[in-house]
Amino acid sequence: MERTHHKQEINITETLINRINELISYYPEDKRKSALLPVLHEVQDAHDNWLSIELMDKVAEIIQIKPIEVYEVVSFYTMYNQRPIGKYMFEFCQTSPCCLNGVEDLMDYTCEKLGIKVGEPTADGLFEVRGVECLGACGYAPMMQLGDFYKEHLTKEKVDQLIEDCKDGKIVLLDK
Structure with a gap:
């Protein structure tokens, strides 16, 4: 199966960063990864309801985890979209x-x-x-x-x- 790579404008605003930091703050410093699901929801909501590879990489960077850890979660749950979807x-x-x-x-x-x-x-x-x-x-x-x-x-x-x-x-x- 051929996969199409969709381009996405990444727009990590100050408001979004503040919200991400708030979510991360709910967890101990050594458990930042625990914030991944709610962070992905916030980031997806701010980016037309989908997550490109580049955006997932950015989330990994912010949370300080490996990109594969984000890919695993996004590909497992149907609530995260890996391409543009219908309104x-x-x-x-x-x-x-x-x-x-x-x-x-x-x-x-x-x-x-x-x-x-x-x-x-x-x-x-x-x-x-x-x-x-x-x-x-x-x-x-x-x-x-x-x-x-x-x-x-x-x-x-x-x-x-x-x-x-x-x-x-x-x-x-x-x-x-």
């Missing part, structure tokens, strides 16, 4: 309760409706569909996460409405 990320839960309730068909339907495959953004950068592990809402299956919000008991009609609401600007993602 509206439809993250469908793919564990057993959701699968038993038709989430795979809903993912296929959503991709067909948007003209994309799972894991690729629409040409306009507005949407992306991703399958994720358990979102902890099994009683509401099938479900997905959209930004910081759960969308539950999904149907094709509800997916259609979500897509329209996103297009119309009715879905507001929280700025962090």
Whole structure:
């Protein structure tokens, strides 16, 4: 599989450095690495919701750890993005309760409706569909996460409405 290297402008502002230092201060000096997850969240939020290799290297430098330690974390957790993603990320839960309730068909339907495959953004950068592990809402299956919000008991009609609401600007993602 060929990997595309996306360029990203790195903008580590004074405000961001202050926030990173605050997060690091919560841990003993010899445990700076413990701040990695919250630091990655802050840095990703400040950089269009994704982390380039160069940005991960910068995080490693700031926290004073090896770059591979950052790469391992970023590549393990689905909440960190290694490339530009769609503005509206439809993250469908793919564990057993959701699968038993038709989430795979809903993912296929959503991709067909948007003209994309799972894991690729629409040409306009507005949407992306991703399958994720358990979102902890099994009683509401099938479900997905959209930004910081759960969308539950999904149907094709509800997916259609979500897509329209996103297009119309009715879905507001929280700025962090």
